[in-house]
Amino acid sequence: MxxxxxxxxxxxxxxxxxxxxxxxxxxxxxxxxxxxxxxxxxxxxxxxxxxxxxxxxxxxxxxxxxxxxxxxxxxxxxxxxxxxxxxxxxxxxxxxxxxxxxxxxxxxxxxxxxxxxxxxxxxxxxxxxxxxxxxxxxxxxxxPDEHETAPAGTRASAAPFRPVVVGLDIESPDEELIEFAFAAAARRATSLRVVHGWNPPPYYAYGLTADLDLHDRLARRESVALAELLRPWREKHPDVEVTEESSYGTAGNHLADASRDASLVVVGRRIRRSPFGSHIGPVTHAVLHHSAAPVAVVPHP
The missing domain is CATH 3.40.50.620 (HUPs)
Structure with missing residues (x-):
């Protein structure tokens, strides 16, 4: 069917x-x-x-x-x-x-x-x-319009699409979510902006405020992990230009900021079989309420 x-x-x-x-x-x-x-x-x-x-x-x-x-x-x-x-x-x-x-x-x-x-x-x-x-x-x-600003005298729909933005949790990445985001960018012939927000473990929190070297080491570790995670997907979708953003702080805030220049924001939701309650997750919930662009919520196991 x-x-x-x-x-x-x-x-x-x-x-x-x-x-x-x-x-x-x-x-x-x-x-x-x-x-x-x-x-x-x-x-x-x-x-x-x-x-x-x-x-x-x-x-x-x-x-x-x-x-x-x-x-x-x-x-x-x-x-x-x-x-x-x-x-x-x-x-x-x-x-x-x-x-x-x-x-x-x-x-x-x-x-x-x-x-x-x-x-x-x-x-x-x-x-x-x-x-x-x-x-x-x-x-x-x-x-916001899904397209970049069109040159004078041309239709807005003829202008290139703005980037697709996807929020990615590198601790538990899901292939369905990543594939959806890459495919959405490919259909639009536009780039994919991967946003990852990170926070240090609780036992690092105090030291992070006083030790800039520690912050830099953690930031590099997260960036390297994100790049390694995306490497096979870049190879699978060579025509999709990918930009990676691994930033300290809450992922929901970073995605809301990125949505202002996006044609689509893609986030995930873990499937739970309980019929009670709204199983959305804090990041997805925040994006749903604060994104300036259309939001695609991709359920995954």
Whole structure:
């Protein structure tokens, strides 16, 4: 069965932005695009209310996805676009449809006056439980363009993509996460910026503030380890230019800073089988809320 790029559609500005991003990604991947609209049933007494009756339901389950699909077909000729309506709790249904997707794309609001996302409960729940990559896309005016500044007289989409940024934990690197990031950069014909944040072991902490030589030794050790980890991936993807950044401090902060000049930020999430709680991790959680660029969360064992 051919996988699709799947996007959650609810008619909001955020979901429309996600649909546009998903359409471009589907074209880069050469895959069909599926627009999925989740209708959450309301109790019978509420369903009888004039604003929540059959006409409103028909609008949301038929008109919104139909018009969205028509618009995408016009803007992206040749793209195979389908729609699907499902009924149930949005987080559960989107997590379920993600199983057959190459990637699931969701919209997310930007924080007013600040860089970053406002990730709702549905988005967080899907990210925490989906076993396929999930991308969150901003819709506000502060979201940076995916492309470098285009020369005068040319279309913005014709300009080169900004770099793809990936956060990497060298203590427990995952091949699926690294491959996703390299492949995303290769599809965009752009560079890959690998960001690694490190902190000294607790018993080094006091000495680090007083011993600059110790700090330099630890920094070199981390940089060498990062370079060695990436060496086989550079050989596997020789066309992808890679820059490595091993920096003292919290990885989430470094990734948020790097996101301002990125087309995509890629982070990982370890899969946990417990149905309870949001298993995201502190770095990924921070990036989801503070990244200025779309964020891809790649689940891995």
């Amino acid at each position: 051919t996988r699709t790029v799947t996007v959650g559609l609810d008619g909001s500005r955020e979901s429309r932005a996600a649909s546009e991003w998903a359409a471009r990604e589907a074209q880069l991947l050469g895959l069909p695009l599926k627009l999925v609209q989740v209708w959450e049933p309301v109790p019978d007494p509420m369903a009888q209310a004039p604003l929540l009756g059959s006409e409103t339901q028909q609008h949301w389950t038929e008109r919104v996805p139909r018009e969205a699909a028509e618009g995408i077909r016009l803007r992206h000729p040749g793209l195979d676009v389908s729609t699907e309506q499902v009924s149930g709790r949005p987080a559960e249904m989107l997590t379920s449809v993600a199983k057959d997707a190459e990637v699931l794309v969701l919209g997310s609001r930007g924080l007013s006056g600040l860089g970053g996302f406002l990730v709702g409960s549905v988005g967080l729940a899907v990210v925490a439980h989906a076993e396929r990559p999930v991308v969150l896309v901003r819709a506000d005016a502060q979201a």
